[in-house]
Amino acid sequence: MFSVLSGSVVLVMVIIVLLTVTLAVLGISNLARIVDCFARRLQAQERLTYQIADFIMNNLKTQGVAVVLEASHSCMTIRGIKKPGSAMVTSAVRGIFKRDPKTRNEVMSLIQKS
Numbered sequence: 001m002f003s004v005l006s007g008s009v010v011l012v013m014v015i016i017v018l019l020t021v022t023l024a025v026l027g028i029s030n031l032a033r034i035v036d037c038f039a040r041r042l043q044a045q046e047r048l049t050y051q052i053a054d055f056i057m058n059n060l061k062t063q064g065v066a067v068v069l070e071a072s073h074s075c076m077t078i079r080g081i082k083k084p085g086s087a088m089v090t091s092a093v094r095g096i097f098k099r100d101p102k103t104r105n106e107v108m109s110l111i112q113k114s
Helices: 028-039 045-059 101-113
Strands: 005-014 064-073 088-095
Touching (some): 028 045, 064 101
Antiparallel strands (some): 005 064, 064 088
């Protein structure tokens, strides 16, 4: 038995560019493709959040990444307890967002306002 998730993902990345490094431009649509790639797999929301953060951190050479995933689970809205509008929020922080509390708090406060 599995549950269908529907929701939104917030991605925040910090890329520090050195003058001697060539940086390829990554479009927003490519970030959506990364999320879709992992979201197609049958897995828990927490693991999905961690996989997205780890992939971006390890493959895009960012200084930091914060991923916040908010999703509604069909097991909560359609079956079982039947509580429409209920959602679960998971987050994963890597790099500068994990090391620097000031930076992490700034990003999380911006996410909460949106």
